[in-house]
Amino acid sequence: MIRGERVLLRSRRESDVAVLCDGLYDDVLGHSRADSRPWVPTQPSKSPFTHALDDPAPDAAHFTVVEAVPVTPDAPDGERLVGEALLWGIDLHNRGAHLGLSLLPSARGRGLGTDVVRVLCEYGFAVRGLRRLEINTLYDNHAMVAAAHRCGFVREGLRRRSAWVYGEFLDELILGLLAEDWPPTRAGGTTGE
Template sequence: MLRGEKVLLRARHDEDVPVLHADLYDDVATRSRADGRAWRPIPPGLPESPFTPSAPSADAAIFSVVRLADGELAGDALLWGIDLHNRSGHVGISLRPAVRGSGLGVDTVRVLCRYGFRVRGLHRLQLETLADNAAMVAAAERVGFRREGTLRQNSWVDGAFLDEAVFGLVADEWQG
């Protein structure tokens, strides 16, 4: 388990699935903003649910986010697209609506960076988000990510193409 100031990142448990699925997947508008793939109805008990625990892999580390203050399941966090040759990976988080705005996002990104740089030995982390996602943009910048560009009209969300912001952080710049 990985501990931050406000969050604990731990392996996904079976009992996390229905909660994460209901709050982060079944809300079509929220899921469409968080994932570049088209939403489709998937029951939480199927292996296709994005929150179903899976065997560890070399190219992804998947966590459940737990709020330290009360032990409440707060969301989903992952390092994905881990490339061991180039020592790079991507950061992704999604917090349940009930816990947003309480600083858990910044702490979750910090813990993921510590894991990526110190534990996995990565050199570069990248984070992509919709350009209008003010909370994620602020979290990335507070942790030290630099905005590296904008992918114009890159994401199809709710009937419109939206810009995607790309952020990067290298180990030498990280203030862990």
């Protein structure tokens, strides 16, 4: 488990699959905006969220994102499931990977995405020893672009009309972050802890 300021990235549990499937995969438009693969109807036991339970792929690291909350009857372990995150396309020769995340609708707009990006960067750079992380996101995904910029990512390019999203081609931004630029310098010239 890797801890951020407000979120934890942990391994996928079987109980996570149905929640993620209901909240993320069954939203066809949302899935189309978040994943380059087409949406197809599937049973929860065969959902794309189950692959993290079985044999992990060598070129990907899948996490369940949970928000740290006070212990209550609804959250007896002090966690509230809020989404998924991953490093994918991990290239050990060139020491790079792509970063992605999807938050449940109830978790969006609360600043959690920035914390998830920070924790994924820590995992990629500190734990995996990668040299470069990249985010490919839709041009109009303002929340992801803002979270990436807050974490030190810079815009490196635009792929015009490269993403087929629910009946139209949309532009994608390419954002990159190098290990030597992480963690980003905070206001006042220090790298906060």
